[in-house]
Amino acid sequence: MALRVVSNYLRLPKKTFQIIDTLAYHAKSLYNVGLYNVRQHSATHRENRAILQGIRPDLTSGVEVLVGSYLPYTRKKDSPFKEYSTYVQSKENENYGLLHSDAAQQTLKSVEEAYKSYFELLALYRNGQLEYRPGSPKYLPKDGRFKLAFPRAHLAIRGRFVTLGMSHKFRKQHGLTGKELTFPIPPCIKPHQIREVTILPVNNGMAYKIEFCYRVPTQPHPLDPDQYLAIDLGLNNFATMVDTATGAAVILDGKRIKSINRWYNKENARLQSIKDKQGIGGITKRQARLLKRRDCQIEEAMNRCVTWVVDYALQHRIGTVVLPRWDGIKDKINHGKRGNQNFVQIPYHKFRRKLKSTCEQYGIRFDDSHSEAYTSQVDALNLDPIRKPPYGRKRRVKRGLYQSALGTLINADVNGALNHARKVAGDSVVPRIIGSGRVNRPVRIRTTFEPSPFAQIKVQPCAPQGAPVASPLR
Numbered sequence: 083m084a085l086r087v088v089s090n091y092l093r094l095p096k097k098t099f100q101i102i103d104t105l106a107y108h109a110k111s112l113y114n115v116g117l118y119n120v121r122q123h124s125a126t127h128r129e130n131r132a133i134l135q136g137i138r139p140d141l142t143s144g145v146e147v148l149v150g151s152y153l154p155y156t157r158k159k160d161s162p163f164k165e166y167s168t169y170v171q172s173k174e175n176e177n178y179g180l181l182h183s184d185a186a187q188q189t190l191k192s193v194e195e196a197y198k199s200y201f202e203l204l205a206l207y208r209n210g211q212l213e214y215r216p217g218s219p220k221y222l223p224k225d226g227r228f229k230l231a232f233p234r235a236h237l238a239i240r241g242r243f244v245t246l247g248m249s250h251k252f253r254k255q256h257g258l259t260g261k262e263l264t265f266p267i268p269p270c271i272k273p274h275q276i277r278e279v280t281i282l283p284v285n286n287g288m289a290y291k292i293e294f295c296y297r298v299p300t301q302p303h304p305l306d307p308d309q310y311l312a313i314d315l316g317l318n319n320f321a322t323m324v325d326t327a328t329g330a331a332v333i334l335d336g337k338r339i340k341s342i343n344r345w346y347n348k349e350n351a352r353l354q355s356i357k358d359k360q361g362i363g364g365i366t367k368r369q370a371r372l373l374k375r376r377d378c379q380i381e382e383a384m385n386r387c388v389t390w391v392v393d394y395a396l397q398h399r400i401g402t403v404v405l406p407r408w409d410g411i412k413d414k415i416n417h418g419k420r421g422n423q424n425f426v427q428i429p430y431h432k433f434r435r436k437l438k439s440t441c442e443q444y445g446i447r448f449d450d451s452h453s454e455a456y457t458s459q460v461d462a463l464n465l466d467p468i469r470k471p472p473y474g475r476k477r478r479v480k481r482g483l484y485q486s487a488l489g490t491l492i493n494a495d496v497n498g499a500l501n502h503a504r505k506v507a508g509d510s511v512v513p514r515i516i517g518s519g520r521v522n523r524p525v526r527i528r529t530t531f532e533p534s535p536f537a538q539i540k541v542q543p544c545a546p547q548g549a550p551v552a553s554p555l556r
Contacts, residue, residue: 106227188231227283302445305401312503322495329518462500
């Protein structure tokens with residue numbers, strides 16, 4: 083079984099919006115209450131340890147630096163921390179009673195998750211595996227909002243609709259029936275598959291999204307794990323792919339994603355200038371709508387690309403997808419004002435996360451165990467070792483063209499994808515790929531112009547460069 087998530091923006095009537103907004107405000111307040119209790123406990127623990135070091139230095143001198151202590155969230159009767167837990171210290175707060183018990187408990191669990199993550203990062207920093215010292219979790223703004231999570235146990239599902247719970251105190255205070263938070267279930271989900279429903283605030287509560295977390299059975303296919311599909315990410319060429327099954331090179335066009343971001347930046351700059359002249363602070367409703375539109379367009383583009391890649395792998399029985407890591411590539415990037423804007427705003431991590439999740443569902447191995455360092459500089463056709471080459475970047479004779487030592491001109495991104503395959507499968511895959519000659523004429527695919535993200539796209543074995551490719555998908 084695999085967990086999947088469907089996320090949609092909510093279009094709400096005024097009354098329902100006010101209910102959700104009020105509950106999200108109480109969730110924020112409860113989160114801050116739980117965080118306060120944990121911070122006080124952590125500070126007291128450090129003070130007591132300092133006192134102990136002063137009294138018995140002979141016992142504490144050999145003890146390593148304490149990486150942290152936090153109040154656990156627990157309701158177990160046999161737990162030794164029950165009377166000191168975040169749950170016990172926070173449940174008497176008025177915000178706890180105004181939230182449904184499930185949403186309140188999930189909010190306090192989020193505090194524990196935040197501190198657990200903080201102490202794990204702190205341990206990495208003390209071991210020299212993290213460059214910057216992490217900061218402790220911070221309080222949410224006074225006018226902020228926090229998510230509302232509702233586990234499956236107490237969801238009321240009737241037909242194709244789900245009703246989220248509200249506490250008796252909140253219903254009585256606002257004169258509600260308890261059926262106001264009823265939402266339709268997306269058609270791709272069966273009601274019994276739902277595991278959790280979450281309401282997420284967007285732009286500090288100017289809009290809200292609903293997420294359905296559901297469980298689906300995996301669909302393993304008869305794939306060959308020794309067949310590889312190597313992917314090189316870029317800007318105009320969003321994803322350049324080379325596979326060992328057919329020896330073909332395919333480029334998923336990224337100009338549409340680049341155009342979406344460019345239009346957003348231009349329109350947002352116009353709205354920002356009007357806002358500055360009027361002396362308005364914060365984000366406006368028009369800017370929030372603009373962000374929502376861009377978010378939906380980018381999400382659709384990522385889904386189409388992932389669908390295309392996975393379908394291509396299933397068609398050719400490719401069992402391994404190779405996509406090396408980009409560790410910190412956007413940190414301190416200096417490609418100029420325009421280059422930075424074009425590159426940084428493309429959510430490559432979202433594409434990786436979606437691709438990995440979909441590969442797991444279909445039984446495809448997703449390999450991201452290697453770094454992408456020097457793969458764009460090294461000559462793949464000449465089988466040069468993948469490390470900093472003595473010739474540097476001189477073989478990029480033109481933008482997008484790489485000249486091999488063998489005298490062959492090849493697409494620079496295709497050369498990078500070949501090096502990705504070499505890192506995982508070894509040099510033996512290169513001769514059988516370049517033997518077909520198809521890497522010299524990559525096919526460009528524009529998934530944006532397909533009628534549906536679920537349309538099956540097939541690349542013909544000898545399709546000429548730029549030929550239109552389309553057909554129906556599962």
